[in-house]
Amino acid sequence: MELKLSFSSDSPLLSVIAAAKIAGISLSFNPTLSSGSPPTLLLAEGLEQGINELLRYLGGNGTILNFYGIDAFESGQIDKWLECASVFASGSEFEGACAYVDEYLRQCTFLVGHNLSIADIAIWSSLAGTGQRWESLRKSKKYQNLVRWFNSIFVEYNDALSEVISTFVGKKGLGKPMASKVKGKEQQDSNPHSKHVNGSANERAMYQGQVIVRFDDTNPAKESNEFVDNILKDIQTLGIKYEKVTYMSDYFPKLMEKAEELICEGKAYVDDTPRDQMQKERMDGIESKCRNNSSEENMKLWEEMIAGSERGLQCCLRGKLDMQDPNKSLRDPVYYRCNPMPHHRIGSKYKIYPTYDFACPFFDAEEGITHALRSSEYHDRNAQYFRIQKDMGARKVLLYEFCRLNMVYTLLSKRKLLWFVQNGKVDGWDDPRFPTVQGIVRRGLKVEALVQFILEQGASKNLNLMEWDKLWTINKKIIFPVCSRHTAVIEERRVLLTLTNGPEDPFVRIIPMHKKYKDAREKATTYTENMDRSC
Template sequence: MSSSITFYIVTYNCDFQNSESLLSINLQVVEWLEYAPMFLSGSEFENACSFVDCYLTSRTFLVGHGLTIADIAVWSNLAGKLDWTKMGESKRQRWESLRKSKKYQNLVRWFNSIDAEHRHTLSEIVAAYVGKRGIGKSPAPSLKEKVHDSKDPLAPEVDLPGAKVGQVCVRFAPEPSGYLHIGHAKAALLNKYFAERYQGRLIVRFDDTNPSKESNEFVENLLKDIETLGIKYDAVTYTSDYFPKLMEMAESLIKQGKAYIDDTPKEQMRKERMDGIESKCRNNADPNKSLRDPVYYRCNTDPHHRVGSKYKVYPTYDFACPFVDALEGVTHALRSSEYHDRNAQYYRILQDMGLRRVEIYEFSRLNMVYTLLSKRKLLWFVQNKKVEDWTDPRFPTVQGIVRRGLKVEALIQFILQQGASKNLNLMEWDKLWTINKKIIDPVCARHTAVLKDQRVIFTLINGPEKPFVRILPRHKKCEAARKKATTFANRIWLDYADASAISKGEEVTLMDWGNAIIKEIKMENGVIIELVGELHLEGSVKTTKLKTTWLADIEELVPPSLVEFDYLISKKKLKEDEDFLDNLNPCTRRETPALGDANMRNLKRGEIIQLERKGYYRCDAPFIRSSKPVVLFAIPDGRQQASLN
């Protein structure tokens, strides 16, 4: 590959975080340039489509976080820009046919996104560079072997200490006391990353050592969330599987003088530990406070969700975790840095038990602005009916943010971009929603709605005597979004905000129809009650200031309820001594009734759409009957939203 090509690789619209990754980026782009001709081979065409479709499952671009010449080369070959022969025309027709199907959804989403946002730029670049320089002369089969290579810029560029390919075993160990939230998702995805990178094993282990907080409901939903994140595991285990062995080990440590029974009251025990006061039940103290009277077992008479009332004492996480890690063959235990001071305790327990060493690898906990990630605090919102349940779209749970309209692909990209850094960062939600917008905008269908209590009738003097229907695309740049039926009539609804911005005699554009001239503005008590005008379809849409959405005044309109959400707490970051109850946001949900086009009757639960000039929405409750509104949840687009208060 010539140096001139490398120049184009690293300078075309790339947004990479540091210079150290540029060499890795260049190598990946070169591999893609060599792989691109696969799409020009008749026998390999669909194999190439299948491979790239799989590769794009959790990616927006082929390399890094921005458009590179790798995307241009592959896009050009798919679009038939590099092969002007009859065979090239045949391939273009073949691709267009596949593009309309659902066979390669990730590849089509990527292609449509680039086609929509960069088409004009691409045409110039293809003509100037790609075609002339003959990018891609031979296939690069090695690329398939490097899909999960450690050089992936979306993944953490770090090594596990002492890790060997084929010999790594990691575990994701959530406590079944709540649903999986965005913080847990980071831990889960990092474990997935290292298991795949080292071709090792991933165990999902439920740390079920506190029966007062745990339930089968949480187990089932944690498994559901893990599946949602696309995490494949080798086994599901439970700490409760090891209760008999843990009890034996505890008794053995007591007999060896390495543990003792303490009946000191809980609060007194905690104070003595922090003050360095020796417990009356033992004779030595350690300068590391985590090693002063570490609690191995607690009494608890509540029944356990798996073993019932068999036990009256249960091991603590600190005692059970290193023991089960060692028994299950875990080589590397990934833990957030909040456990750093307890690492010595982890290793001491392994040593006292006579078990092999398990390497701890730390990463920073993911913290989000205006967000509580404590399951205890989230449970308070559920129990006090401040939210619907754990799937509420105001919650940071995986099910909550997906219900609000976040694509799992965006969540994966966002978390992997943070990597396995040990630096504590307070992340903005806007960054996550910006990634999400780039994924949904190229493919989501467009619909129209006006606010029910803030609308004005617009009478068109020369409008059609009888309403008529035209079939229009739901997305002008995405054929996969299918079609919609739009009704045209001589009485149409406008949003009041648009009507109030119009002057008498002004020419405006009615989107998807043409221009109209305002002849009269009727008012009562200073409020606009009707506009009167006439169509001027031969008018130029380029000269009008206002391009407005509209709806024909017909009985078939659908009554959607537009729901907006705000943060549950009013402070960006709470200090350790601050009570979250003193910082509750008084208004976190607002519903606005609207009227929507009749095509909304066909929306399915979970479908994401864009309401023209209003924003993106996810259908949470589809159409059942006219008296029951379709519920649409507003999806943030990465721009700062006004508070609902």
């Protein structure tokens, strides 16, 4: 059934509309009330008026469990938060309110209880409705708990919340979300594995973008369909929706054209210097003997490389940058190498393959990326990235660095983990002992715990080595309020106990598996003086 919502054009309805979207309640809008009139919801049994009254109605009639609290005590707490939501609209009290909620969220995932409630939606919407004021505060590190909570709700319910913000915040003149395209996701208006993917999904939610899954399959010796399939499974397990999957190998023809243009323009040359000698010359800033060959000579050797001939296998294509630059990544880096090994997607069509450093700047510009998220291990090659784009005549892409996520005593490299799979040390990529998304989910980790853990780390540029305990602590806070309670005895260690004055005749009671979680199943419990009497 669709409910009719009437309101005045100056009435702040962000929380009501967001709550309805999340609760699965369909609303039609009628913005014709006079200025200052309270919003009204037309029901079969009459009218509900006022923002908080509408929120309470939606909280009690939606599809979200315990949206208006699990009991009367929680409902009372939610009512207090609803009254506080309007404080964020007050200019003089805004930061004071942010500080209060930030401190409150230091030990909490949600404002009330262990589930999302209309209290969270009311406060979240009040912050989002302040537009640029909250966005500027959000970028600072002043209220980290508040930002963590705000971002986690946005990611969890990004489809509903993004639609509401883009439609109604803009109409109120508070500005629209920033328009940008980010590597790994694409914005329609203009923008170590789980950390990168979750960060990309969070940016996509914030800026109304699209998630693009990209595979940098430039080295046939180190890529396989197995990697692709399991990475996609991990992304699916995380609940992240992506619009398309792209591969660098799809751009190989265009990359070869660009390489040939650079050769003809004297910005690249073919070098047959042995690898060890080439590395030493780069370290010492010594120019290769091939550096000043003519474009015609370079094109002949380039054709040999394309054919994969014995002569071509001795060569590589290098960019002609600056052999005396203090940044050694600019000392004529390699753009193309010969490799006769078949590619896992395109077979033996090519005998030459671009390096990641050459392909990535072109690929980012070609896909319309405006901000590329790169781990800090590539920091020294940023200058090379920009120089290659300039030589290609490609649009400049901004780089945003973050530090890779490292876990103590844990291998996270897929190529190192592959050894365990190939040698039968584990049952597969979803083995519960494996640090893959599929593996740790099979071990009992909730996806929302992993997302919250990643968001709490943020896009830090500092090297971090995280303990697993923190992740499992977050997981416990999520599952403890809702998991069933069971009792068991290890058969080999059982001891018979006889209760004095216990019931001689056994009887059975049906009791809930969780006293506070009403949706938990029930179990049959036998009461007797000893179990032998009940058997």
